[in-house]
Amino acid sequence: MSYLEYRVKTIPTGWRKVLFMNWGLIALIIGAAFSGFAMLISVAGGNIEPWASAQMQRFSIGLLAMFVIAMTPIWIWRNVSVPIYMLALILLLLVEFLGSTGMGAQRWINLGFINLQPSEVAKVALVMLMAAYYDWLPADKVSKPLWVLVPIAFISLPVLLVLQQPDLGTSILLLLSGVTVMFLAGVHWIYFGTVIAFASGFVLALFKSRGTEWQLLQDYQFSRIDTFLNPDSDPLGAGYHISQSKIALGSGGWTGRGFMEGTQSRLNFLPEKHTDFIFTTIAEELGFIGTISILAIYVGIVIFCLHSALRHTERFSALLTLGLTTTFFLFFAVNMSMVMGLAPVVGVPLPLISYGGSAMLVLMGTFGLIQSAHVHRPRGNV
């Protein structure tokens, strides 16, 4: 559907757009962000410095960006998908050469006012490009092998670059969100069935190869897998993060130890307590009630987005919203699985809550795009 085809009457224009924004979604986002501020204050021992204040500034900027993006018509975003994807690739290449190293991996580019993490930008850019590609591609060609190879190339480029940093967590997220858009766009089941079958076969082979002459992984890599599968086997070494995080989670009980009373995080038993492991602090201090509330907020966000997506008749909007929702879902699902010992420790923050600039800004941009699609949806009688 092109600009000209929109019946101007049915699409909100001007400041009236604000009325058509998904306000329920905005309320949930603000709720999540404020929980994050509270926890950042708590892990700083009751101080707004150093984390909460910076996080608040970023959230304000993010909120502003979200409105600006939401006000911008969705077809403009569709049309700039390709340049944005190119830009993300260039940034990923840049970080490869002049990025700063943190936590043992090259992830950031210092832009002066912010340490930009290009892999975060890439997540959005990839989904945008994929949505635009399938919007452009005629429906009958979607499952043709040649037209399946093209999006695979789109996905592979950023995934390989991020893997190079190395950041396994983000590259898996990229891969999953890209493949999800392919699936949503209607690529035939057979492709996915084949890939899943091969992947399972490969993983099986990997484990079977252990201890044989054709061993596929190094011993240390196997030991990492062991640590994930049984963190208690090495509680002070490789399994330390998982063990301590499970202890913090478990010791919360129903209602937790109380705000700012968490001993595991307060006493530094927990690593990365203000970033990737902030969920454990919530769990310890606010208990099951706190964690289930956070999960409820996330589920609410996902439901709002799904609801919005399923009402889109416009293909780009539907794929974009579903793709970005999946990205968001993967964020918190992977983070929570990690701290609860369901997934290996990979560097994925808890969206909207963990301390971090790039992730916050990119997330708010994501919601801006979802809002833009929502606002600019043709409506019956307006």
Next chain:
Amino acid sequence: MWQKSNIVSYRHFRTARRGLLVGGLQLGFCGLLAWRMHHLQVEKAESFRLVADENRINLRLIPNQRGEIYDRNGIKLAGNEASYSITMVAEDAGDIDLILERLSKLINLSPEDIERSKAELEQSAKFLPVTIVDRLERDAIEKIAFNAPMLPGVNPEIAFSRTYPLGEIFAHVVGYVGPVSSRDLELRKDPDPLLRIPRFQIGKVGVERELETTLRGKAGTKRVEVNALGRVMREIERKEGSKGANLKLTLDTNLQAYVRARLGNESASVIVMDCNSGEILAICSSPAYDPNKFVRGISFDDYNTLRDDNRRPLASKTVQDAYPPGSTFKMVTILAALEAGIINHREKIRCNGHVEVSNRKFHCWKRDGHGNVDLVKSLRESCDVYYYELAQQVGIEKIAEVARILGLGKSFNIEMSAVTAGIVPDKLWKLNARSREWVVGDTVNSSIGQGYVLSSPLQLAVMIARIATGNEILPRLIKSINGVEADKAPSKLNLNTNNLNLIRKALFEVTNDKRGTAYHSRVLDKKSQIIGKSGTSQVRNISAIERTLGVLENKDLPWEQRDHALFVNYAPYHDPKIAVSVVVEHGGSGSTVAAPIARDITLQAIYRGTPPITAYPVEDRATIYNQQRDLNKLMPKTTKSSKVQA
């Protein structure tokens, strides 16, 4: 525009269908997350909370003060003295070298101290205090406090260390404390966690050791919260410990100090006992050592000097050494004969200076013999042959039985280290210990306290106290624990009172009859007359050749080969109060060496201080006067000032 898109309803349907599937999977996964949360946080909450508490809560011990030890009059024998030390916290100090250099200008710091401190500061965590130097004087601490701004991270600290104000006077009884050794820990089944505190001290010898748990009390504990690095964040709970119990001993400091001074450098032991209650008034082993040196950590040189001294200052001779009792054992033999009804006091035995038993000659100390000897004379003049003859009739079993009734041959339950049982030999004992049959010669030897018979000075004191009272006196060292006194009236001995009276009468003549062996150690004052028996026990065999050539005098022998001099006595004759036993190792004759010591000490005990010179026989008064004056100078002046209510 890329391409004209057309709205195809089936496409929208497919997107919606797959969208619903993906959305459904996502929500399903959220359900899994919620279940996992519930599992971890609600179902397993208990166990995780425990682990979290173990993580953060550390139990620390607060050392408590050790109980103090007092004499019967409340004079402090062992106390706790505040001692100052300085510690340094590396992270507060910053430049450690600079601060140490400044410190060394203020106080005496040896290069070793500095070296050790630096090493410790480097090894331990940055926030833990490390002791730089301890046992500082007050003014050194004041200097440091005054210069505190220049010395960041340096903190003065007070600790309590054990002191023995009277030094060596009570060394063997009270003992001393020292750092816990790995052997100490091994010996205990379930050691008090206090013992694992670095620099903690426990009793090593004497009362300090034997009543260790009573004196130690209970340590306080504090539960502290620590972070992942072990730094203490806050104190959660504090449980104060209880101070160890204060002990009051039965000892009398003035008497003990007198005894210690009177013995001088002799290798000797003395016990003064209240012969009615068994309370030990003085128990002194000489020479002694300064227990304070052990608390501070004695130097190798000092220790080696003590260890290699042939007068054995480290040994607690009063209870851990057993000597042949010599003639002091004759009371046992004669009592056995009387109890067995073999002899009465009028029967006489002829002494020719020796007697032949199974082809062996046994000599009396008097070469020419005592002539006809009856019971009183046998004790008074200490005739050996009388006992040789008597013992063969009585037999060793009866002698051993009476010896045990009088307290020999078993160790007493007294709060001192290594209390010996001595030996009261009988046929079974020899078979077990020596794997040989008992022969008559053994009985003959035993009858005069030679041969296998061994008894400690404490046992001899108990023996004479039992003879004096006819009661089963048991020695007591502890008057009260935390003010609680446990008194037990002694029971009657299973001995005929008439027989005991006969012996007492004979013993009276030993010291108060012109012919008595210890007549020159008599006391004129009726209220403090001493009644006792001397003993001279041989430590070497005298060969037949030596006997024909003339037995060597003690003064002509090397010290190690001289006889032990013994004397046991009680006083006064009627209504006995004090029992004394004196053993002077290699001192020579009991009547000339041990008896005068016993007399001086007995008088001192009865008069509770310096006795009047008129109590002594006229011929001794000049010597005694000088001796009293000399000894008074040696008595500790601080005994009165350190008197504290126990």
